[in-house]
Amino acid sequence: MTDLDRLFSPKSIALVGASPDPDKLGGIALRNLLGLKGAVYPVNPRYGEIMGLRAYPSASELPEKVDLSVIMRPAAEVPDILAAHRGRARFALIVSAGFAEIGEAGLQQQIVCIAGEAGMRLVGPNCIGIFTPRHRLDTMFVPHARLRRPRRGNLAIVSQSGAVLMSLLDAARIANIGVSKAVNYGNAADLDAPDFFDYLAEDEDTSVVVSYLESVGDGRRFLDAARRLSGRKPLLILKAGKGAGGGAAAFSHTGRLAGNYRVFRSLMDHCGLREVEGFDELLDAAKALSYQRPAPGKRVCIITNGGGAGVLASDECGRQGLDLPGLPDNVRDELRREFPSFYTVANPMDLTGQVMIDDYGVALSAVGDHYDGFLVIALTGVPGVTPGLAGHLVRFHGTVNKPITAYIAQGWVAPRLTRPLEKAGVPVYHSPERAVRGLAALLWKMA
Numbered sequence: 466m467t468d469l470d471r472l473f474s475p476k477s478i479a480l481v482g483a484s485p486d487p488d489k490l491g492g493i494a495l496r497n498l499l500g501l502k503g504a505v506y507p508v509n510p511r512y513g514e515i516m517g518l519r520a521y522p523s524a525s526e527l528p529e530k531v532d533l534s535v536i537m538r539p540a541a542e543v544p545d546i547l548a549a550h551r552g553r554a555r556f557a558l559i560v561s562a563g564f565a566e567i568g569e570a571g572l573q574q575q576i577v578c579i580a581g582e583a584g585m586r587l588v589g590p591n592c593i594g595i596f597t598p599r600h601r602l603d604t605m606f607v608p609h610a611r612l613r614r615p616r617r618g619n620l621a622i623v624s625q626s627g628a629v630l631m632s633l634l635d636a637a638r639i640a641n642i643g644v645s646k647a648v649n650y651g652n653a654a655d656l657d658a659p660d661f662f663d664y665l666a667e668d669e670d671t672s673v674v675v676s677y678l679e680s681v682g683d684g685r686r687f688l689d690a691a692r693r694l695s696g697r698k699p700l701l702i703l704k705a706g707k708g709a710g711g712g713a714a715a716f717s718h719t720g721r722l723a724g725n726y727r728v729f730r731s732l733m734d735h736c737g738l739r740e741v742e743g744f745d746e747l748l749d750a751a752k753a754l755s756y757q758r759p760a761p762g763k764r765v766c767i768i769t770n771g772g773g774a775g776v777l778a779s780d781e782c783g784r785q786g787l788d789l790p791g792l793p794d795n796v797r798d799e800l801r802r803e804f805p806s807f808y809t810v811a812n813p814m815d816l817t818g819q820v821m822i823d824d825y826g827v828a829l830s831a832v833g834d835h836y837d838g839f840l841v842i843a844l845t846g847v848p849g850v851t852p853g854l855a856g857h858l859v860r861f862h863g864t865v866n867k868p869i870t871a872y873i874a875q876g877w878v879a880p881r882l883t884r885p886l887e888k889a890g891v892p893v894y895h896s897p898e899r900a901v902r903g904l905a906a907l908l909w910k911m912a
Contacts, residue, residue, distance in 0.1 A: 469656075469664040472556045472588070473646050474600040475532030476503040479554065481524060481546055482537035483507030485515045490606040491537050492516075494560075497609070498535075500601040506531065525549040533558060535594065535604050540564055543590070544575055551583040558604060559590035565652050566591055577654050592651030593627035596634065598644060599670060607631060618643010619672035620755045623661045625650060626705075629677045632744070641887050642752050645670040657682050659690035666694040673699045673754040675747055679706040681729070692736050699754045701906075702740045703747045704729060739909060749899045750906030753870060756892045759907045760868055762837025763787050767813035768828050769842035770820040770850065774872065775813035778840055778897035785905035787838075789813070796831050803827055821849040826857035833861065838868040838904050842897060845876035852881040859889040868907035872900040 478501060484491030491509070495516055498505050507515040510522035521527055524534060524546065534554040536546055540563030550557060557580060564573040573590065580587045588594065594604030598617035605612070612631055615638035622637075622644065624630035630649040637644055645668065648661055658678060665671050674694060681687045694700050707726040733740050741747045765787045769775040782789055789812050792800070800810045804824065809815035814832075816824050825841065832839070841858055843850050862869050871886060871893045873879045883893045894900040 471532040477531040479534040481508040497603040558588040587655035596647040621671040622647040624677040662690040749902040753903035766836040771844040781898040781901035822854040845878040855885040
């Protein structure tokens with residue numbers, strides 16, 4: 466396996482095409498690189514200094530061999546730029562477009578050969594690169610004002626598309642999901658998804674991996690690497706280019722054929738790999754798996770204070786292959802003695818709009834030993850739902866150590882409930898269906 470530590474956590478980095486103009490791509494990228502825990506070397510023959518750093522006219526004149534060189538120059542210049550890197554870089558990340566995705570397969574093969582002769586591995590071309598919060602590595606040419614980065618966490622993102630990577634990073638931040646590493650590999654002229662899968666399988670900072678892909682180069686190698694990774698950590702795959710139109714779009718995007726989706730899906734099923742159907746499902750599953758460990762089983766209990774939300778959650782359980790067994794007789798009898806007669810003591814359990822937060826604690830305590838996973842729904846518009854509800858859910862989660870998700874309806878109480886829950890590892894969603902999808906991800910192996 467190629468050691469990619471120097472790629473994701475470089476101690477030195479060059480930016481070819483650096484600019485002093487903060488509004489140009491080379492200026493934006495350089496400003497984002499200034500936070501790196503390491504040396505940064507701008508390369509541009511027009512300047513002696515850029516943003517307070519000494520600039521170098523060529524990669525051949527860098528003062529040391531850098532771990533990573535980011536190249537932001539037109540495609541036609543890239544072969545000569547790579548040749549100048551001989552002995553001066555371990556990895557090169559080619560941001561530039563204009564290669565196989567527009568029919569210039571020969572030019573793309575040329576840069577692979579030059580890099581190989583120079584002893585470098587390539588990321589790209591046609592990509593935005595890498596984000597490693599722990600090391601403060603950010604090669605993206607997008608200002609922080611336009612794309613606020615997510616916090617550091619345990620989710621790794623491997624994306625063939627730069628636009629999808631940026632969307633996932635933004636969505637992860639909004640959903641309070643922390644990121645360990647993120648990479649967009651573009652045309653995958655050299656390093657490809659299997660290389661990143663193998664690396665992330667061993668990465669101590671990563672607990673779950675999501676992968677967006679449009680095409681697969683070496684199918685056997687991809688499946689072998691995906692299977693190795695999923696044997697160690699949850700792997701979620703979102704495949705695009707499923708139909709004829711999508712396949713054509715994928716080819717024009719990265720210059721690789723998307724292949725026959727039915728064959729791909731069959732092989733995924735055969736290998737026990739997990740494919741999600743869309744962006745929201747990917748995000749919902751990733752959030753749950755980044756907060757909690759998956760567990761076997763598919764018996765779910767729903768506790769709600771609104772009947773309609775419970776019905777919606779029940780319908781989604783059916784779509785996700787989860788079971789909603791009735792309450793055991795002794796539990797049902799116990800709760801009927803505890804609760805008012807107008808509470809629905811069943812599964813889903815409807816504590817109605819007259820609920821008090823202690824009622825949730827009583828219900829959870831009664832059912833904790835009898836189900837594999839739990840969904841708690843709290844509609845915050847009623848007086849009895851207060852921020853103290855978080856304490857009941859956190860204590861229950863710590864006691865039973867089983868998957869649990871929550872749907873907290875928006876209202877003034879919602880943020881005061883959500884923050885302590887997510888800090889304690891209980892993921893909160895903005896709809897009952899999404900909360901069920903998160904729970905299903907945690908129970909996937911047996912659902």
